[in-house]
Amino acid sequence: MRPFAHLFHVAALVAAGWAASPALAQMPGGGGPTNVGVIELDEARVPYSVTLPGRAVAFEETDIRPRVAGVISEIVYEPGTEVEVGDVLFRIEGDTFAADLAAAEATVASAEASVSAAETTLARYESLSGTGVTAETVENARVTLAQAEATLSSARAARDLAQLNFDRTEIRSPITGIVDIANVSVGALVTANQTNALTTVTRIDPIYVDVQESSRRVQTIRDRVEAGTLAPGENLDVSLQLETGNTYAMPGTLVTGGTSVSTTTGTSIFRFRFDNPDREILPGQFLRVDITLGETPAILVPQRATSRAADGTLTAFIAVDGVAEERTLTETGVYQNAWIVTDGVSDGEMLIMDGLTNLSAGAEVQTVPVTISEDGVVSDVATADASEDTAEEPATETPDEDG
Template sequence: MSSRFTRTGLACALGLGLLGAMAGCSGSSSAPPPAATAAQVSVVTLQPENQPITTELSGRTRSRLSAEIRPQVGGIVQQRLFEEGALVKAGQVLYQLDPASYKAAHASAQASVAKAEATVNAARTAARRNAELAKIDAVSQQTNDDSQATLQQAVADLGVARAALDTARINLGFTRITAPIAGRIEASTVTPGALVTAGQTTALTTVQQLDPIYIDVTQSTTDLLRLQRELASGALKSGTDKAEAAVRLVLEDGSAYAHAGRLQFASVTVNEGTGAVTLRVLVPNPERTLLPGMYVRAVLEEGVAEQALLVPQQGVTRTASGDASALVVTPDNKVEQRALKVSRAIGSRWQVTEGLKAGERVIVEGSLKVKAGDTVQPVAATDTAPAATNVATNATTR
């Protein structure tokens, strides 16, 4: 009897244990899942700033003054009196031609002048004497008139002789070929012993003034009209008088030129072939780093965009149609998608004209793992806007 009761008690105990386990499993399956962790994203808080708007234009250097040296008289080159590639001064003798024949012509002209002066003196004496004698009817009036005419002719002949002397002196001086301007002189095309002629087409050498130097750049009329519209609408504020604007230069190897230039003028005629106007920049060149014909890029400041909003380019996406948008984190840390209008790229950032306000937070990292409506954990981005070159592209983007 006791044995049967014992077996029955064990069976009841096992049944109660199974029911407790089943109850425990049922309770664990009905518990709510743990909350999902909000994704962490990097954001940039937009702050308005006064942004200089610049345009980078390509151009080539051009010497401010250039003189091709040609002989004004013919002759044999006796000496070359300069070092090729050196700096020369205005008036410095560059070549010496054989002066022998020109010295002889000069001496002959001097003799002709002396002869003409003697003739004038004799004619003047005769004319004075005949004039006195004519007063007392000692000579005829005809004789007096002839002597006066002879004096006038002698004076005229003296003038011709003196002009010939001046010509001979000038030609003799032309045998010393001098530099008309100061500058750097190029290689010589002739050597001593060469025969040169007056007015020949081939220059003996060229002197170019390199300090200061010109840079001619072109700007499209499209960009010019856009700039005028933005200035007229107030989107841009003119920082300086454009006729006196400072210009920074970037050399062909990408390095910055040490000296700033000044904008001299913009041409008033549009090139029909290119649709562009020419801008001329005057640049100091004391080290003679810039040589004529070099390619450079001129960075011209056109104005200042006041209270501009600049968004890092990685925070702006585009649709297949080219429309720009950005993901914005709202004050309650929700993601919101905004349609934007951007005007130009400034360094590594876009200038936004519509769609964003100062103080809003734009996602620049982590946008691929979130979508509009998600709750996120925003963290201030670091090094998201590297130092911009402040060179604004002229292409308007919408």
């Protein structure tokens, strides 16, 4: 086929396709009804979701401080690594504490010897009581033994304290988590329970995300549940949006609901927990939490079939007995590419999807069934069926002239 003839052939096919597609509106003024594409509205149980901003909070976080005074002799850990409960982080010079412990142990040994001697004396006096040993002497021996035992108890307590202080020369992690860089160096002098922390250990797997919700909205949701217009699910479906807009792979669970309302903001804090094995979420990050609370009976009206006035009124056209009627819609949010409509349209009515240009209330219309894809693309039902049939039709081979 010649090039120019081919172009004319393509143009003719395109023109024929436009003419054969009733979903595309005819311009008014032709004297007849306007062709419009319609879909039948169905009532469905639509997931009811809310999206709340929040901040990531560490699951556990603790500042590491010395419990005894001394000079840092060693920093044991590597910053940024994960440590377990009981791992040694710092060491303080322990010579003085070791000497105190040795002295305390010697005092205990001396006190034990005194108790042993007092017990022997008391036993001998009790055996000789009435035969040259007076009752007063026996009583004095009992008092001496009691004093020796008291001295031994005090010595043991001092030894235990010395042992505790010696053990505290090794500063250990009280939790499992990621250890931060050290705020001191080897040779630094530290004091017991000082204000400045030596470092920080943070556990971020799992991690919390705190969100705030107004008490008014919480009450509105409760009212809808009580009225039966919202059926709560058995469990909350909680997902997380990262700062990049991507959806986090791990689902979340509610840890605690709001137990109080802020007097300044009128909001309550809700805490959610997410697994965070790859440390993708860090404390302080700004995130968004999507929460599916349940299902609500509503009609989904594609957004492309609606228009919103300057005052915020949402409207759409319905085909009734060959006439276009403009309806005011009451919506409670968005699901996929459609408005969640609770009032203004009814189940089974024909929503005008195509041919809306210059369409006005009361105009005569000729309806043609259409479909809408997930991407919001409208096409004729007949055209879509024909396309599917063509795609399913097996290919045939055309024999050549020699065959």
